[in-house]
Amino acid sequence: MGNTFGQLFRVTTFGESHGGGVGVVIDGCPANIELSEAEIQRELDRRRPGQSKITTQRKEEDQCEILSGVFEGKTLGTPIAVLVRNKDARPEDYSEIAEKFRPSHADFTYEAKYGIRNWQGGGRASARETIGRVAAGAVAKKILSVLYAEFEIVAYVAQIHEVAAKINRSAVKAKDIEKNIVRCPDATAAKKMVSLIEQVRGQGDSVGGVIECLVRGIPPGIGEPVFDKLEADLAKAMLSIPATKGFEIGSGFAATRMRGSQHNDPFEMRGGKIRAATNNSGGVQGGISNGEEIYFRVAFKPTATIGHEQKTVTSSRQQTRLGARGRHDPCVLPRAVPIVEAMAALVLGDHALRQRATKIADRGLRIAER
Amino acid sequence: MGNTFGQLFRVTTFGESHGGGVGVVIDGCPANIELSEAEIQRELDRRRPGQSKITTQRKEEDQCEILSGVFEGKTLGTPIAVLVRNKDARPEDYSEIAEKFRPSHADFTYEAKYGIRNWQGGGRASARETIGRVAAGAVAKKILSVLYAEFEIVAYVAQIHEVAAKINRSAVKAKDIEKNIVRCPDATAAKKMVSLIEQVRGQGDSVGGVIECLVRGIPPGIGEPVFDKLEADLAKAMLSIPATKGFEIGSGFAATRMRGSQHNDPFEMRGGKIRAATNNSGGVQGGISNGEEIYFRVAFKPTATIGHEQKTVTSSRQQTRLGARGRHDPCVLPRAVPIVEAMAALVLGDHALRQRATKIADRGLRIAER
Amino acid sequence: MGNTFGQLFRVTTFGESHGGGVGVVIDGCPANIELSEAEIQRELDRRRPGQSKITTQRKEEDQCEILSGVFEGKTLGTPIAVLVRNKDARPEDYSEIAEKFRPSHADFTYEAKYGIRNWQGGGRASARETIGRVAAGAVAKKILSVLYAEFEIVAYVAQIHEVAAKINRSAVKAKDIEKNIVRCPDATAAKKMVSLIEQVRGQGDSVGGVIECLVRGIPPGIGEPVFDKLEADLAKAMLSIPATKGFEIGSGFAATRMRGSQHNDPFEMRGGKIRAATNNSGGVQGGISNGEEIYFRVAFKPTATIGHEQKTVTSSRQQTRLGARGRHDPCVLPRAVPIVEAMAALVLGDHALRQRATKIADRGLRIAER
């Protein structure tokens, strides 16, 4: 259970790291939207292993095939199924983890839950599962671009271990993100991050960090006010990404040390529109977008797979040690940037459709049309 | 939309701050569980305004009535509807906010979304909506106690503005929480917090802080591994509470500054069970409980209603100023403690039922039964 | 579980025949639609017991109260909760059925499922549960009237036992239905039906029959093509009404004795529109409306409560006899007409919102706008 995300734009992923393949079925995509495999592939390539010297050196091409839902280059309104075949399987690598629970991985909890697990390379808990998310996110971005002329979603690495980037959020441009392999718009910090990751890899260790994400061009009125608040669905989306430990929107945890008189965002008229003078709210008030930039931050733990021997137990309850493991990402953040974007797009695409469904009667203020 | 939470234990809240009342319909509660209005009332009383000198001085009795689903003191398996009538309505208080958007409230976004809003006291965005959540949480706690002998959920205030409590998590007991009006188990910090809140109130200002929550007695195997990870659903639940800005589980944002070799939780045999030697994971690995204590932290912003005049605009797009407002909570955290507990109980109650649904076939390891 | 109906226009009913009351929470109603208690009450009065000499003589006023979601006569976009208090409770009447399972009632199956049941008057299985459906249906009708200028939903009794009405579907007008107490537009048949019902009541027996329902003014394009076909959701809606045993749409079971060359509905241009020349399809093709009148028929069994002694067993597994029971409807169909209409409105209201959600991109044919 739990492999479906979204209410109207509904995404169901499937697949283990080893086996026939991984993929996604997207239900609820509007019809008549141009869509090609190339557009999906572009996003998958940003997520792909082996793309730079600071990622895992496993080679996976992750070539996608659209199985259904697209006809003569346009969406049909029917389910879009996307499949990526698995390759590069080396099951012999996994004989040790068939028996031993890797610390801070999902081996033990899967075994506890299901009484069985595919121990070849992480199975369903493998990061390969996110391929389906990134493919679906590419489709969601298309819809959002059709709906909102100024829509843009930009995620980037804001911090790796102790190296924090200096970033002026409003000046960040999407094209800046891909200028370096760590996907950080602060070039100076980016260099330090790359060095750090290489150094950590050399030590057989790993590091975590923070990804920040900006969403622009969302009009006021998107989101639902109680349980499905925009920030609530974003939080769920982000904490569903492997290796995440925290989420904050707008002022976030820093808000806990502010006073109301500092924190409140006064309204003002600007450019003929009702605008917030400051944006501690992070673009969302009461669960609904207010037309300002939506921004949030996601905490990633250091990769659990490391090149050190570790204490653990076997599935037959014997204390043992797990040997050092290779070919891992010493830091998942550069490859997680497109995943964060994809999950944000899934949330916003879904909420955009939800808002369309119930906008019917005549409106006094018509703010949403601004 | 979005007023329902949960897949199997499904909770739908209704009601505005002014109007007939607020409440909840709980669908999916197992039958034959003892339940009384008194048990629900006990939790509602912890959330009630006017309960101490540091909360709002509005008097609301919030007396609950179970309308359905309970017969001769036991649940029927049918929907449990709980109603709390509204009282103490003083609509004349609200004439100003009928016209002006309160900064960092949901007035503007509701207007943008719906083209209409109940401007009497916050309407649906009022904290009164959480009455339904707390009532449902009381029922979820009952179910969890029936299912898991050692189940316990304990939330408390860990920080108010700059005052951070010193807390040994494993030593915190549920009964300690109610020993002071700020609901902080560190008596020394609690005193400082109370003073601070009183001082801030005197200044017509407000403060935020952090609530920490512990969940004990959950066996391994609860949670779903992909989108409905336990931490993802907890994050959504917490960010759906009014005034929240962040969530972190286990090591949280601190994990971003750790190395994998420090952060990983080695497994060991302890008391005949497979246990994690440390708990940076916060009791959850790959979205599924590992049997350790689940703990997480929630960031609350300072109350948006303050006793200062503020800049804003009217619904007819005129710049204006909003007068100082009274009778507010200078700090929502003491009253938010039972809300955090309730939302955590809703998530865990739902996942507990989900796990029961699919546990069928013979299990090799039978860890879950430990 | 299972007390919620609909994807976007979501209706959750609650309540037993005895206890605090029955009602409904409607989530997903668009904002700014005029709505009053009087409009809901009008539909409830058509369903009310004691309304004529051929219904049960129990007196129930079924006065509704809107608890939330409406402000100054308009919907807020927030959940609309409607409550009807229970009255006329005479629990002493029910001492016998506390012990004995009434044949063809839900007493035994509830006990089997839940291990407990509210034996006072049918509990949750009572027809009182349909009050919430009728209230919600009144709201759905409002939405559909706002969306589709020519929308109309007309149900009527087409057959009682062996008495079948002669009806020219296209000539049936909504106002004709309420002209007689049996709600049959064929006046001659109606008289026979009334006589039959009175005679059957005199014999302590009961009869069933068929309700037919017409839905007009639905444009082409409403419905989803695979599992949520319009006819599939209508079938579910109808079979969820107590005492129903069958559903057929368009040609229905008669289609099984036709040939394709007779049954197919040729297309033609008529009034500048693409129209079906015949309507064996019943207004739906491939799960989606084609712009023609939607019509379907629902089979109701004879009321299970009768004035005869019957063989049965006790909950302690003893063979016994159940005494004759009074105050029942000898035929539920006249009061079921508004319930059929309500359920049809819930299905169509929900699908209308779903269609709005995904209509985005430019359309070649633009048939839907015709």
Added chain:
Amino acid sequence: MGNTFGQLFRVTTFGESHGGGVGVVIDGCPANIELSEAEIQRELDRRRPGQSKITTQRKEEDQCEILSGVFEGKTLGTPIAVLVRNKDARPEDYSEIAEKFRPSHADFTYEAKYGIRNWQGGGRASARETIGRVAAGAVAKKILSVLYAEFEIVAYVAQIHEVAAKINRSAVKAKDIEKNIVRCPDATAAKKMVSLIEQVRGQGDSVGGVIECLVRGIPPGIGEPVFDKLEADLAKAMLSIPATKGFEIGSGFAATRMRGSQHNDPFEMRGGKIRAATNNSGGVQGGISNGEEIYFRVAFKPTATIGHEQKTVTSSRQQTRLGARGRHDPCVLPRAVPIVEAMAALVLGDHALRQRATKIADRGLRIAER
């Protein structure tokens, strides 16, 4: 939207008749259940075109591949994705229907809904979509067999046009169904049916009929009492199958001509169990199984594709004629038998899991365990 079926055992189908393939993702399947491609293939072969002289002569092998969710012959608890590639594509056959709406097909309604359609062979409205359902049904049957020792589901053709089989329901055995190519357990009627279908095909025409389905071995207590009644979900499931026009359970439409005193099913003690002496209820009372055989009937219209020229219009709104079409099934019923079984299995598998989820507390009667 609407491509997912079920609450806990959730099935999402995808695919058009032409394109990469068709298939299904099954979420919510319990772990550790033995499952092979061969078991799924066996059911697909019963649905396959070209299997006998009375079905379409198109050759489709419909070879299935399990992409995920199964490991070393057992289910993992993760999504099971099954893919069947499309073959035998002859798009040139379809140039005429690219322009013309086939009568009583979904061409026009898809165009009205989406403004685009895959006109190659029916696209998403093709019966190929049911491949995913049959594959999922095979999995659901496995689960039900694990849960209920005596579980059995048997569907068969009960009527073709005017030829009605004589069937003693309680004597029908699963193995009898496959003894003739029309899948009718009455051998005499079967011969007439085969002759009739061959004759009708010779005339370029088509016929419909009735499929009856029996479900045995379901204990009392399965089903939900209000909207998700077992009969309601079965009705939806059946009306979601292409070409269906009606559904009836137990006494069905015949109940409308019975009296309560005839129709009621008295309870009695039999074999130490509480049993119904008759079974007009069809195994379901108040939406919940009572332990008796569940049986229902489904009406299928004659195939819409016929070998006659027909009147219709083009997508550019011109009156025209559609030429005679070949290679169709003159009668869909023999191939629809496994589809009816599959949909019934999906409903019962889902409800079986739902019942497990909420059975918790101690039960007085413990009927369900009998």
